[in-house]
Amino acid sequence: MYHLVFSADENYIKYTSVLITSIILNTDKSKKFQDFDKNSNIKNEKYFFHILSNFVSDKTREKLLNLQNALNEIFPCEIIIHIKNDEDFEKFPISGAAHSLKLPYYRLKLSSIFDESVKKCLYLDSDMLCMCDMRELFLTNLEGKIIAAVGDPGSKRSKIKYKEDGKKKAFYFDENYFNSGLLLINLEEYKKHSIEQKCEELASKCYYIKAADQDLLNATIETRLRYKLDFAYNFNIITLLYAICKDEKKNRLNYTRAEFNEALKNPKILHYGEKPWKFLKSYFDYKDKNINDYWWDIASKTPVFGEELLREKQDIKDYLLYTGLGYELLKSVRKINFFKIHHLIKNTNKDPLYTEQASRINDDIFGLCCMLGESILHARKHKKDFFGVYLKALKMIYNFKKYHFKSRI
Template sequence: MSTISIVSTTNSNFVTPLATLYRSILVNNSNNNFDFYIFGDHLTAEDKLQLKRLELDCNNCQQINYLSVDESLFRQAVTDDRIIKAAYYRIYTADLLPQLDRILYLDCDLICTSDISQLWQTSLNGKVIAAVEDAGYVPRLAEMGIKAQQPFYFNSGMMLIDLKRWRDENITKKVMDFINQHPEKLKYHDQDALNAVLADNWCYLHPKYNMQSRLIRREQVHPLPPAEILAEEARQDPIFIHYSGRSKPWLEFGVRPHPLRNEYWKYAPKTLQLTTKQQIS
């Protein structure tokens, strides 16, 4: 059995969704072992116990590991009510995991529906990362004044990363320099910085590996017809469902229900479902 290494970032508010994501991965990937690396933003002992249960409940969960980074490095990071400073910590993944050559980064608000072996084994063809185009189809590179041969802009909620190449090309410093030197350009926070630095240096993945909410709701049609065909394939057979945007499956009030919210509750730990709903309400 191969071991797949996964990195995520969370605070206490997103521990239950993260545990649910990891459980969905473990349930649907019994032929692989997993090591999880978490950038925790002031997690409590109870938070860590909730995640520790995965090691006890799932035979293919080898270890839950925690990473830390100096918060002062992000003094100038642009944040808002949805994007916290800890969201930027993942930029230091390659520096903090020198023993690894490849990782899969995942946001907390995803669910895995099937085997990810093929994704894990994807060749990056000399690029630093592989990712899925952002379903907003926004011309962010042009808006930021970034010159690139390909105008595509990726969603950073799922990234397959060649850590060795990241280190060799000094991507951490380049991204941090962009964050500190161009805060006015960070409309979409570190995702903008990552796209600015990695323009033309990422592989285009099928949207089934990061089926975002805009794609699910058919809110926009891709300007390129072949890409819209891929979008429809993703809707029919997603590998990762990404509850991007404000509508989350664990939110009961204040937002329109997510069309695939029931997929989330298939994997949420039964003992936590009622507690989570009570906390939200």
């Protein structure tokens, strides 16, 4: 039996259904678990998909039951809903990834949904897509370890700020900082080391935290009690824009360029930053394929929820504004045109024109333009000045030129 856990509110469940479908469709029905591990005594091969949520309507529950029945014809599975309450997480701060709901924290208490017979579970963010036989992850030997996880591709300069005994303190992260979007959890060790309680205790003292549950887990699980998985198992698609590896710069992606390139050529689980249900097009992979097309291919095969998703697909256009604005910013940075950058932030009259020209942007810089455009929209929303946007764009363009995978292989 394989236990997999997701966090999803009512609106996110349809996206979770695509991930669940990708897991089923990529399971090799011709193989048993013993084909992966000859010493295994697993006989009842069945996926249990656990959804942690704050509310699921009767209509959505019926859809999930129909999804389960359809997928069960391909490979044995069961979908189980667990309702949690934000009130149970009142000691956890609202900031960063948990800016409006406490849902990101729900995974911290997932051990409470399992009895003692379940020794291991796999947590996955809903904005992921499986491209391998998920059973291979359950082969990981977690003896003596609390979790198996993948290193986060972002900068490791962040920290948690908290108060203890009336004094301000900080917990600084290092190169071993992991991404909590995929966690293979040894439930016995998780409980033994009181991770849930440690996270809640630290959270109650925090006055600054950026990545919510991810920061708390990194602060409470010692490095020696983690198993480092290949980057392919949580391939964050932002690294298709650029990835700075540990043999190129300290405190970045904790994998060598060679290790990253192996994952790039054969990613096993994609982790979408630019959500496919918002971006029909973003980055292009090693095979020069739009990374979002993989998700929509599975969405079209997803029982029950697929038709709804394909209807919504026809109205997805906002990403074109991101890209059109980003292209204008790219040109402005190259010409050091501060007036134009200021104009992009303050004047929205030409937005329809920028949206229209997005379709003419070359694929090799499309993802870069998406991210540059995001900085313009961020500046509009938070009333940032043009010079900050210029510096951020300059750094992004420099890193893209130097660390984009096509220039590094």
